[in-house]
Amino acid sequence: SSRMGGPNKLLALFDGKPLVRRTAERALGSKASGTIVVTGHQRERVRAALAGLDVTFADNPDFAEGLSTSLKAGIAYLPEGCAGVMIVLGDMPDITSDDLDRLIDTFRKAGGNAVVRASHDGKRGNPVLLPRSLFPAIAHLEGDTGARHLVEAEGFDVIDVEIGAAASVDVDTREALEDAGGVLQD
Template sequence: VLDRLIAGLDVTARDIAGMGVGGLLMEIPTRPQPREPLPAKSQLKVGIVLLAAGRSSRMGGPNKLLALFDGKPLVRRTAERALGSKASRTVVVTGHQRERVRAALAGLDVTFADNPDFTDGLSTSLKAGIAYLPEDSAGVMIALGDMPDITSDDLDSLIDAFRKGGGNAVVRASHDGKRGNPVLLPRSLFPAIAHLEGDTGARHLVETEGLDVIDVEIGAAASVDVDTREALEGAGGVLQD
C-alpha cells in the first residue's frame, strides 16, 4: 500500500481487500506460524463437575453419598470413576456435611469447590463447580454423585461424542431412548449457566438455546439413582449414620 501511495496511485478499499486473497504472509518453515492453531477435536478438554452438596432429604437423615457400595463410600466410587475417564479435571462441589464428604475423598486428585449456598438450589452448585474449571475447558460434564452404576467407559463415551461433534453440541446419556445423566455442556452455555437461580439445572437451557443435542446410549446406568432408602438398598448400598 505504501509503495502505491508514494507512486501517486489511488488505493481503494477493493484494492486492499484484493491484497488479502490467499493471505499476505506465506507459511515458511523458518518462521513461526502467525496464528495459533485450533486444538484438534481429539484434544478438546472436558472437565467434570461432580455434584455432592445435597442434603439427601428423601433419605430421612443419612447422607446417601456416604453409603457404602462394596465397602466404599458412594461419592468416592463416583469420583474414582470420573478420575479414570478422559476428563482433564474433576471438580467436586461440596455443601451439606462437607467435611465428611471431603474425608471420604481423601487422597484423590480432585478439586473441591465449596458451595455455602447449597440450600438455595442446584443452580448454585453448578455455578460453584464451573468456576473452578480451567479457561481452556471446551465443555463441562455435570455428573451426579448418587449414580452408582456409571463407569469410566460411560463417561468416555460422552466425551468422545462431544469431541466428535467439535465441542459445540450438548451430549446426554440415555437409556432406551430416554434422556438421563450425566450431561455434557459446551462452553457456549457457561454464560447462561452463570445467570441461573434457585433449584434450576441446565435442562431448560438445552431446550431453549437451539444447540445440537447428541444422545449417547449407555444403558440402565443413565437412569439409576438412589434418591430413596429403598432404591439405595436395592442397588446394593448400605446407609451409614
C-alpha cells in the first residue's frame, strides 16, 4: 500500500509472525479447498515469509496498476470446477479461520449462487466470496477497482455475514498497523 509510506505492511510482525503468513495460515486452517497467494511488490520477500506453507503462488507483475490485476491473477489459478472464490485481503490481521468458515458455510447454503461478504454493524467489509458466474465480468475490470461495483450492478443476491470488527480492520496506514498490534520491519 502506498499509504504505508515505506516498509511492506504484509511483512509487519504480529505476535512475532509476518502478517501475510498469519493471514495465509488462517486461510489454510479454514474449510477453503485451497489457498492462492497473489504476489506483487517484493514478491520474493513475501514468498520467503510463506516458506513451508501449502499455498499456490500467483505472480502479478502488473500489481502497480491496481487491485483488478490481483483479482484477475488469482482467478487465473483457480481449478476448473470451483464454485467460487473467497477474496481474503492480506492486511486484515483480525480475520480468523472461524470467520472464513462462517462465510464458506453461508456460501454453500446459498448453493454457490450468491455473493457472501463479511460485515460489521451492518456495514459491508471483507473477506468476500464471489460465485463463479461473476468471473467473466471480473476479467474485464481495470485499475484499482475491486468487484464491489460489479456485484451491485449485476444484481447478484448478496448475503452479509456479521463477523464483528474484524471485517473492517485493515492496516493501510502506519498508525492503523501499530494500533492493531503490528511492528513494521525494514
